[in-house]
Amino acid sequence: MGSGGSNSKRLNWRAWGVTKSPWVYHLATGTCNNCDIELLDCLTPRYDVERFGIKLVGSPRHADVLMVTGMMNRKVLPRFIEICRQVPKPYIIVALGACGANKGIFHNSYNTVGPVERVVREVLKEDTIVVNVPGCPPKPEAIILGVVKGLKLLLERG
Amino acid sequence: MVILELIFYPGMLFAAVIGLLSSWFERRVSALVQWRVGPPHLQPLYDLIKLAGKETLVPLGANRGLFLLAPVLGFAGATLASLILWKANLGRSFLGDLIVLLYLLVLPSLSVILGGLASGNPVSILGASREIKLVLAYEVSLVLAVIVAILKADSILLSKLGNTISIGSLSGVIAFFIALLAIQAKLGFAPFDIAEAETEIMAGPYLEYSGPPLALFKLTQVMMLFILPLFLMTIFLGGIDFRGLGWLWGLLKYLGVLLAIILIKNTNPRLRIDQAIRFFWRYGLGLALLALILALIGDRVGIRWL
Ligand code: SF4
Numbered sequence: 001m002g003s004g005g006s007n008s009k010r011l012n013w014r015a016w017g018v019t020k021s022p023w024v025y026h027l028a029t030g031t032c033n034n035c036d037i038e039l040l041d042c043l044t045p046r047y048d049v050e051r052f053g054i055k056l057v058g059s060p061r062h063a064d065v066l067m068v069t070g071m072m073n074r075k076v077l078p079r080f081i082e083i084c085r086q087v088p089k090p091y092i093i094v095a096l097g098a099c100g101a102n103k104g105i106f107h108n109s110y111n112t113v114g115p116v117e118r119v120v121r122e123v124l125k126e127d128t129i130v131v132n133v134p135g136c137p138p139k140p141e142a143i144i145l146g147v148v149k150g151l152k153l154l155l156e157r158g
Numbered sequence: 159m160v161i162l163e164l165i166f167y168p169g170m171l172f173a174a175v176i177g178l179l180s181s182w183f184e185r186r187v188s189a190l191v192q193w194r195v196g197p198p199h200l201q202p203l204y205d206l207i208k209l210a211g212k213e214t215l216v217p218l219g220a221n222r223g224l225f226l227l228a229p230v231l232g233f234a235g236a237t238l239a240s241l242i243l244w245k246a247n248l249g250r251s252f253l254g255d256l257i258v259l260l261y262l263l264v265l266p267s268l269s270v271i272l273g274g275l276a277s278g279n280p281v282s283i284l285g286a287s288r289e290i291k292l293v294l295a296y297e298v299s300l301v302l303a304v305i306v307a308i309l310k311a312d313s314i315l316l317s318k319l320g321n322t323i324s325i326g327s328l329s330g331v332i333a334f335f336i337a338l339l340a341i342q343a344k345l346g347f348a349p350f351d352i353a354e355a356e357t358e359i360m361a362g363p364y365l366e367y368s369g370p371p372l373a374l375f376k377l378t379q380v381m382m383l384f385i386l387p388l389f390l391m392t393i394f395l396g397g398i399d400f401r402g403l404g405w406l407w408g409l410l411k412y413l414g415v416l417l418a419i420i421l422i423k424n425t426n427p428r429l430r431i432d433q434a435i436r437f438f439w440r441y442g443l444g445l446a447l448l449a450l451i452l453a454l455i456g457d458r459v460g461i462r463w464l
């Protein structure tokens with residue numbers, strides 16, 4: 001609250017709705033499976049992300065958060081683009097793990113295509129919010145924080 | 159007047175509000191069973207608002223008109239059903255309302271089938287075909303169970319059925335359990351969540367839906383969560399009596415039925431579609447027929463506990 005015109009501060013109800021019930025679609029693009037297991041940890045009673053309305057859905061068309069794990073390889077690239085186009089807007093992408101954020105331990109592999117953010121900007125050519133959650137694998141707390149930061153950005157952007 | 163009733167009090171808005179609260183109750187109890195905290199009580203509403211604000215995508219291979227019309231159809235059915243059911247509990251009934259209601263309650267399942275088939279996705283079509291089989295499986299048992307209640311109440315008027323507690327006899331108890339399981343299947347809850355099995359066919363018929371149409375489907379589901387337990391209650395447990403503190407007793411009965419449904423949901427694994435059909439056609443139908451015969455004998459001979 002405070003400075004800024006009333007226009008820029010007006011709450012976008014679409015973005016607000018997404019922050020209140022972000023449904024997550026889990027997309028593994030060639031992981032070592034550790035990140036996937038950490039992601040599932042978020043759903044256990046210990047972290048219980050359903051408290052914030054987060055739940056895992058089975059279809060990209062229901063998704064608000066695209067959770068991309070692992071090192072994207074060339075085979076997966078066209079599928080990734082296809083799936084990104086199937087997610088209804090507004091949505092955010094979270095690149096989980098060092099792999100998704102900046103190639104991680106696969107940095108000199110021959111079969112990989114850049115970090116998720118670069119793929120989204122250069123191949124998909126969209127300015128969707130991409131949050132990088134580093135760690136190999138990241139802790140569940142870090143994953144939740146990543147989603148929260150992404151949603152905050154979405155709310156600010158409106 | 160009728161329009162107002164349809165939109166506000168016993169119709170759409172009322173059923174939606176109670177349904178949203180019931181949906182929260184369902185999620186919260188499920189969370190408690192799993193030793194979790196669960197979502198806040200406005201969560202089902204947030205979900206709907208969010209879905210309403212999302213983009214609507216129609217797949218290329220879909221039949222556009224039918225794809226977008228299907229959710230409206232189910233929603234209309236649920237709205238009318240809640241109107242008829244609530245009015246019957248208020249004591250205003252017309253001849254044959256039970257039959258109309260039974261038909262209206264099929265509409266949501268039908269809309270899911272239509273939507274799944276229209277979306278042109280093979281997995282959705284698989285889900286829709288499972289839903290068709292499931293409807294064919296449980297519908298006969300449900301109708302037979304309802305006939306037992308009709309025999310007990312000696313009337314086909316919903317308001318009369320609502321005044322009779324037909325579970326107070328052997329056949330009534332059997333019929334109640336059959337109807338409870340049929341309603342579990344109608345709601346698409348485990349062990350009968352075969353059509354939208356999230357872990358194998360990714361939400362089945364709903365797979366291709368996004369945005370407002372999906373919100374309409376969710377709203378229909380939520381309303382059914384209010385209508386179906388109330389239906390079961392009206393038929394077998396003697397509806398809601400609005401005189402004095404009767405509504406409190408009615409509320410307790412409603413919560414009891416809802417709790418039973420939720421606990422069955424949380425303690426059972428999913429059946430395969432062939433197992434579900436075998437279950438309903440063999441045990442469901444057999445037990446419902448047994449209950450019907452017992453009720454007929456009790457009626458003829460005059461043994462009240464049969
Ligand atoms: S970031 Fe680490 S844990 Fe995650 S997929 Fe890559 S190598 Fe595996």
